Amino acid sequence: AxxxxxxxSQVPVFEEAPVExxxxxxxxxxxxxxxxxxxxxxGLQLLLKYLSGSTLVESINGFEAEFNKSQTSFHLRKPSVxxxxxxxxxxxxxxxDSSYKLIFGSGTRLLVRP
Amino acid sequence: NAGVTQTxxxxxxxxxxxxxxxxAQDMNHEYMSWYRQDPGMGLRLxxxxxxxxxxxxxxxxxxxxxxxSTTEDFPLRLLSAAPSQTSVYFCASSTPRTGRREQYFGPGxxxxxx
Numbered sequence: 001a002x003x004x005x006x007x008x009s010q011v012p013v014f015e016e017a018p019v020e021x022x023x024x025x026x027x028x029x030x031x032x033x034x035x036x037x038x039x040x041x042x043g044l045q046l047l048l049k050y051l052s053g054s055t056l057v058e059s060i061n062g063f064e065a066e067f068n069k070s071q072t073s074f075h076l077r078k079p080s081v082x083x084x085x086x087x088x089x090x091x092x093x094x095x096x097d098s099s100y101k102l103i104f105g106s107g108t109r110l111l112v113r114p
Numbered sequence: 115n116a117g118v119t120q121t122x123x124x125x126x127x128x129x130x131x132x133x134x135x136x137x138a139q140d141m142n143h144e145y146m147s148w149y150r151q152d153p154g155m156g157l158r159l160x161x162x163x164x165x166x167x168x169x170x171x172x173x174x175x176x177x178x179x180x181x182x183s184t185t186e187d188f189p190l191r192l193l194s195a196a197p198s199q200t201s202v203y204f205c206a207s208s209t210p211r212t213g214r215r216e217q218y219f220g221p222g223x224x225x226x227x228x
Binding site for chain 2: 004044045046049051101
């Protein structure tokens with residue numbers, strides 16, 4: 001079985017500041033890792049994912065995450081945030097043989113202030 | 115290509131009433147899943163299906179039934195609604211064929227049980 005821990009329920013940050021949203025997972029088997037974003041009153045959108053290969057993955061809007069197998073982490077970072085990044089961010093994991101079963105963390109609300 | 119659609123968007127039920135949340139996808143995906151989202155708990159898997167005629171329980175299946183008679187549709191039934199089922203419900207679909215591994219989410223149904 002897998003589990004995901006997002007250590008921060010809310011992260012307030014000023015516009016143009018850097019941010020890191022933390023995600024740790026546990027699993028006895030190899031996994032795929034995802035970050036989803038949920039803007040207010042909307043559904044979930046995939047932000048980025050790690051399947052294999054390079055441990056650093058990037059999104060089209062400036063976010064990046066690094067898969068660290070030894071620390072079982074997949075932290076999300078952005079060097080300079082915008083007001084429009086205000087949203088809830090979910091880290092999720094699935095085992096390689098059952099990608100229809102996502103296990104989510106509890107979510108981190110990113111609040112970007114002007 | 116509408117992706118994953120869900121109806122209704124909002125619903126208010128009285129305790130003991132029954133209803134069906136509809137989910138449909140037009141991407142010919144084999145896998146479909148239902149999640150519920152509660153504050154501070156992320157999303158939790160209710161039921162999932164790996165193909166027409168095949169369903170299985172997720173993490174929180176009690177009080178919910180599903181069936182999958184076609185590839186496109188995956189309805190979620192509440193047989194006797196309870197206040198504990200007040201939540202936002204998301205349907206998702208995915209396919210193992212492309213290797214992308216990500217799930218595509220519908221816009222959600224916000225259910226209140228009084």
